Amino acid sequence: MSLPHVLLGLLSGASASGWDLKQRLSRDPALGWDATLAQIYPALDRLFRGGFASVRTRRSSKGPPRREYRVTPAGLRELKTWLAEPPSRRRERDPGLARLALLEMLPAGERVALLHAMRDLASDALRSAPPGTSAARRRRRALLETEMAWADAEAAVILSRHPRASE
Amino acid sequence: MSLPHVLLGLLSGASASGWDLKQRLSRDPALGWDATLAQIYPALDRLFRGGFASVRTRRSSKGPPRREYRVTPAGLRELKTWLAEPPSRRRERDPGLARLALLEMLPAGERVALLHAMRDLASDALRSAPPGTSAARRRRRALLETEMAWADAEAAVILSRHPRASE
DNA sequence: CGGGAGTATATAACTCATTATATACTTTCC
């Protein structure tokens, strides 16, 4: 149940609308969370009804009226409680990796192709990753670099054992 | 919708029961997927009803009768189709990271504590990680090592700037 | 022989996430 807390966190700097929050979440993957508007709007409404955020509707110069939320003192308390929780390892789910793990049963050529595709994804993500101005961003870059190095190394091993695998 | 495919993949080597599959999924995080029994049993039943797997009930020497599944030719075709799909980057969600990203607003001491906790989690996971006998396992180890190094480096930076932050 | 631990399957209730769809306001361009 992280979304409401992440929203509180983003709101704690300055007030924002659901639309704004969505922009920030999807533009900075280093934030470690993302959600669709269909999740965000109800979540904001629950924060409001729970007394963790307040709302003000304001006319927008370029669209329908915006509902701008800000954190209440109760919201700030709740946020700090959440921030202080000890971390626990999540279940790591990754469809790409799941495929790779099973791919050992398929021909070398297909494994190499998948590794290249994974490498390219990591490389694209790295190119568009904001520079390392925060711990979270530096972590993301380091992990992406590791992933690229790993994919290259694995592909090289396969190719050295199956010289024709890239055809 | 990866679970059914992952199950087909695990089943493609040898027949197995839902219980067996759960053991394998939770014992090897490098598989990139996990699920609870409450997901696995209905999923296996759907695979069976879709003609992708067959079942045989067998008496067990240490419990109630086991329902052992195996992949059918149609299941194998479906599995191969899935394996050949191009990978796409998932939405990366990580409550621990999300907290860290927001923590920049809190005192240095709390940040260091969270970084230490994250480092310990990675370190524990690494200790209990099976050795790198597959590409997927090597990837997991590399990522965990990167995460440890990152957490150490970040903590060191904070401590050098706030000498009293560890109190 | 009764209870606990481990094995094994199953379903219900619930929460969380995704996809689809609807509405509406503003600016820009034709």
Place this chain on the structure above:
DNA sequence: GGAAAGTATATAATGAGTTATATACTCCCG
């Protein structure tokens, strides 16, 4: 003035994942 694109909020339907609960078979220990 009408269509398109971007901004903005909202809900319904569906799917995926978690938690809780129930049942049942075997072995072992006291």
